[in-house]
Amino acid sequence: MYRLLIKMAWKNSFSRLSRTLLLITMIAVSMSMMIGIQGLYDGMANNMLDKNKRSASGDISIFAKEYRVQKDIKYRIKNAELIKKDLEGMAGVKAVVLRVKADGLGATARKSSFASLYGIDLDAEEKFGRFGEFLKEGAISFDNRGALIGLELAKTLKLHVGSKLIFSTQDINGDINSLSLRVNAIVQTTNIPLDSDAIFVDRKKVQRFLGVKDGEVTQIAIMGEEESLENSLKDKYPEYDVKSFLELQPMMQMMQDMMFIFNSITFFIVMSVVFVGILGVMYVSILDRIREFGIMLGIGMHYKYIRLQIFLEAIFVSLSGYISGAVLGAILLVYLRDYGIDLSAFSDALEMWGYESVIHGTIKLSYFTTTFTAIITASILSIVIPLRKIQKINPIDVIKAEK
Amino acid sequence: MFHFALKNILFYKGRSFTTFILTFISTMLFIVYVSMMDGSHDSMLKNSLKVYGSAIEIYHKNYRELGGNEYLIKDVKTIENKLANIEGVQLFSSRYETYGLLSFKEYSTASMIVGIDPQKEAELSELKNALTSGEYLKNDGQNCIYIGKGVASKLKVKVSDEISFIGGASDNSFAADIFRVCGVFKTGLFEFDASAAFVSKEYFDTLMLSQNKASYITVKVDDLNEVDRINGEIIQALNDENLESLTWRTLMKTMVEAMEVDSIFGYVSLALFLTVIFFVIMIYGFINVSSRIKEFGILRCIGLSKMRIFSLLFYEIFILSSLAIVMATPIAGYICHYYSMNPIIIEGIAEMYKDYGIVSDELPFSFNLFTISWNVLVVLVLNILSIVYPFMYVYSFGPIEASKHV
Numbered sequence: 142m143y144r145l146l147i148k149m150a151w152k153n154s155f156s157r158l159s160r161t162l163l164l165i166t167m168i169a170v171s172m173s174m175m176i177g178i179q180g181l182y183d184g185m186a187n188n189m190l191d192k193n194k195r196s197a198s199g200d201i202s203i204f205a206k207e208y209r210v211q212k213d214i215k216y217r218i219k220n221a222e223l224i225k226k227d228l229e230g231m232a233g234v235k236a237v238v239l240r241v242k243a244d245g246l247g248a249t250a251r252k253s254s255f256a257s258l259y260g261i262d263l264d265a266e267e268k269f270g271r272f273g274e275f276l277k278e279g280a281i282s283f284d285n286r287g288a289l290i291g292l293e294l295a296k297t298l299k300l301h302v303g304s305k306l307i308f309s310t311q312d313i314n315g316d317i318n319s320l321s322l323r324v325n326a327i328v329q330t331t332n333i334p335l336d337s338d339a340i341f342v343d344r345k346k347v348q349r350f351l352g353v354k355d356g357e358v359t360q361i362a363i364m365g366e367e368e369s370l371e372n373s374l375k376d377k378y379p380e381y382d383v384k385s386f387l388e389l390q391p392m393m394q395m396m397q398d399m400m401f402i403f404n405s406i407t408f409f410i411v412m413s414v415v416f417v418g419i420l421g422v423m424y425v426s427i428l429d430r431i432r433e434f435g436i437m438l439g440i441g442m443h444y445k446y447i448r449l450q451i452f453l454e455a456i457f458v459s460l461s462g463y464i465s466g467a468v469l470g471a472i473l474l475v476y477l478r479d480y481g482i483d484l485s486a487f488s489d490a491l492e493m494w495g496y497e498s499v500i501h502g503t504i505k506l507s508y509f510t511t512t513f514t515a516i517i518t519a520s521i522l523s524i525v526i527p528l529r530k531i532q533k534i535n536p537i538d539v540i541k542a543e544k
Numbered sequence: 545m546f547h548f549a550l551k552n553i554l555f556y557k558g559r560s561f562t563t564f565i566l567t568f569i570s571t572m573l574f575i576v577y578v579s580m581m582d583g584s585h586d587s588m589l590k591n592s593l594k595v596y597g598s599a600i601e602i603y604h605k606n607y608r609e610l611g612g613n614e615y616l617i618k619d620v621k622t623i624e625n626k627l628a629n630i631e632g633v634q635l636f637s638s639r640y641e642t643y644g645l646l647s648f649k650e651y652s653t654a655s656m657i658v659g660i661d662p663q664k665e666a667e668l669s670e671l672k673n674a675l676t677s678g679e680y681l682k683n684d685g686q687n688c689i690y691i692g693k694g695v696a697s698k699l700k701v702k703v704s705d706e707i708s709f710i711g712g713a714s715d716n717s718f719a720a721d722i723f724r725v726c727g728v729f730k731t732g733l734f735e736f737d738a739s740a741a742f743v744s745k746e747y748f749d750t751l752m753l754s755q756n757k758a759s760y761i762t763v764k765v766d767d768l769n770e771v772d773r774i775n776g777e778i779i780q781a782l783n784d785e786n787l788e789s790l791t792w793r794t795l796m797k798t799m800v801e802a803m804e805v806d807s808i809f810g811y812v813s814l815a816l817f818l819t820v821i822f823f824v825i826m827i828y829g830f831i832n833v834s835s836r837i838k839e840f841g842i843l844r845c846i847g848l849s850k851m852r853i854f855s856l857l858f859y860e861i862f863i864l865s866s867l868a869i870v871m872a873t874p875i876a877g878y879i880c881h882y883y884s885m886n887p888i889i890i891e892g893i894a895e896m897y898k899d900y901g902i903v904s905d906e907l908p909f910s911f912n913l914f915t916i917s918w919n920v921l922v923v924l925v926l927n928i929l930s931i932v933y934p935f936m937y938v939y940s941f942g943p944i945e946a947s948k949h950v
Contacts, residue, residue: 157834159830159834159937160827160830160831160834163823163826163827163830163933164827166823167820167823167824167827170819170820170823171816171819171820171823174815174816174819175816178812178813178816182809212698213651244653244654244698245645245652245654246643246644246645246654247654248643250612251610251611251612252610252611252612253642253643253644253654254643254654255643255654255655255656255739256654299609299610299611309645309654310652310654311647311650311651311652315649315650315652317645317647317652317710403813407813407816407817410817411816411817411820414566414817414820414821414824415820415824417562417566417824418820418823418824418827421558421562421824421827421828421831422827422831424558425831425835429835484805484808487801487802487804487805489797489798489801490798490799490800490801490802490804490805491802491805
């Protein structure tokens with residue numbers, strides 16, 4: 142019986158081929174477009190989030206109390222090397238870096254601009270956040286008074302690889318000091334403050350320049366594996382300011398939330414319209430065959446078998462649409478992930494906003510599972526009204542009625 | 545055909561209702577979404593222009609690209625005399641911009657220090673209105689400095705404190721002076737407030753040896769829509785190949801580009817909604833047409849041409865779409881107009897997105913009749929396109945075959 146029902150449902154699903162194909166196309170196109178857009182937007186947000194973590198705060202950062210408010214080198218962590226060693230021995234800690242930062246003035250012979258000097262350890266940064274991947278131009282090296290410059294700062298000061306640059310700021314004693322540097326590389330971290338202000342120089346050199354001791358830094362950034370790490374560190378270092386990535390970058394959290402809300406609204410609207418489409422096709426498909434169902438009821442077929450047949454028809458059509466959409470969407474997502482969308486024509490604007498000029502998408506299994514649930518739900522809901530109509534019919538009247 | 549189409553619309557209520565509702569929703573969505581997108585972009589541009597931007601700026605060539613004292617404008621008075629005679633130029637003023645270190649006690653910060661004409665600048669920008677404490681600059685040639693809130697907090701200074709300045713003068717010599725903080729401002733432009741400081745140009749010129757010199761001349765126009773014409777006249781009047789006069793579109797190119805990118809993503813999202821709605825309208829049209837094959841066959845048999853059948857389908861979709869559009873447009877238009885006058889306020893958005901140049905929590909809509917018109921036209925065209933496939937389906941049947949269709 143069930144085999145017969147499946148056979149009938151399959152044949153009926155495609156008996157009006159043009160109509161069914163139109164519906165499958167609608168589901169496939171809307172679904173592939175929707176997951177393509179979701180993948181692209183998530184890709185943009187994830188890329189920004191990932192690079193912000195890798196280039197700046199990591200999962201957790203430790204500062205001296207008051208440093209984040211005062212931004213003054215006076216408020217620094219004095220036993221940083223010891224803390225680093227301690228952290229590296231902790232479970233759940235993947236990588237730790239020490240940084241020293243000072244704000245000042247970057248100047249060339251012709252231009253000046255605000256700049257921030259970051260003292261970093263290249264090897265540690267590579268391990269921490271694959272710093273080498275941020276390279277835009279030149280070579281990642283601090284040789285020959287070398288410095289690495291943020292992309293936007295390079296644009297502002299009209300710097301190229303090989304250009305000379307003077308950085309001036311106040312040292313620990315309050316004296317104005319200057320440091321002569323040569324641009325070895327231009328980097329793009331897609332972290333807006335870093336790209337627009339940062340001059341990366343060897344940490345030890347910056348410490349000497351500012352007059353701070355070897356083990357003294359302004360930030361300890363930690364890349365962790367466990368969510369509980371933040372609380373453990375807060376308990377362990379109450380004398381310091383321990384902040385998670387999202388506490389330091391609340392905009393990222395808001396961006397993620399807004400992306401989620403936007404994707405959810407888009408999803409809801411699109412699925413509602415898809416539901417209307419499926420409903421129309423299923424309703425007409427059933428009305429077209431109302432005599433057929435009348436006869437089936439008339440010869441004694443139980444209503445539950447008719448319900449099952451219609452249910453299977455809806456599932457077959459929507460599954461066909463879903464599979465086509467999933468294949469199309471997967472192709473689109475793979476393309477977006479591997480090749481991305483080249484928006485080089487707007488590179489200035491994108492770079493200013495912390496995006497790369499080629500935007501890559503991301504692929505998540507949830508795109509396919511949520512869409513699957515939504516389409517199957519929409520198709521099941523779409524047969525509720527037609528089924529009620531069948532339930533109410535009088536088989537004799539329907540059989541007698543003229544087509 | 546028109547009456548025939550009208551009767552069909554009333555007869556096939558299900559299809560008519562669905563098409564009407566979907567067209568209504570897509571029209572509303574399209575108009576309101578585009579209005580919100582355009583409104584927020586306009587607002588960002590206007591805020592940036594209003595605070596410290598200019599409709600037109602005149603530079604010595606290479607100043608923007610290379611910078612340096614050799615590319616300063618060297619004869620400001622002659623240029624200003626020429627500008628005074630150009631119709632549409634409301635106001636102009638010269639600015640001398642330099643970067644230097646400001647220090648107070650043990651605190652120092654890098655700052656952009658600008659010599660301005662305080663009186664003219666009060667009308668050209670929002671600087672005067674942005675005052676939070678102390679007083680705005682006066683044209684009295686005093687050593688007053690008007691600093692951003694961020695600069696004040698970095699230096700930990702308050703009104704009346706004295707701060708030292710070290711920088712380079714226009715002849716490349718060292719320049720140093722003591723300024724008294726007269727006032728503190730906050731424009732909302734995060735980076736600007738954290739880095740800018742202003743001094744009366746009259747005083748600054750004596751320190752920087754920049755009399756009759758300027759980094760650029762800023763020009764305010766009567767009507768921003770006339771900016772290209774006025775700029776053309778300025779270029780003609782200046783008649784100097786060493787000078788360049790640029791409108792806000794060039795000066796704020798990056799921001800204009802950023803708006804374009806944002807619009808592209810906005811339209812991609814809209815395209816998704818419109819595509820799905822287009823398909824559903826087409827499916828309903830197709831279902832309707834396929835149930836009327838016999839009717840079309842008979843009509844063809846009694847002598848109606850294919851063109852007339854197309855007209856019939858066209859009238860049906862046109863009437864339904866027009867009706868939905870006529871009802872949706874005033875409602876959507878009203879929403880756009882209302883929110884253009886009374887912007888939506890999202891508390892904290894400016895603070896959150898300060899890195900992106902957002903200075904206000906307000907999210908105004910744009911009310912532009914031309915934009916609304918093309919939005920409506922797109923919906924109408926899409927609806928009309930939705931009958932192409934159903935018509936081709938009908939077209940594939942011969943008259944006799946169609947009249948026998950079951």
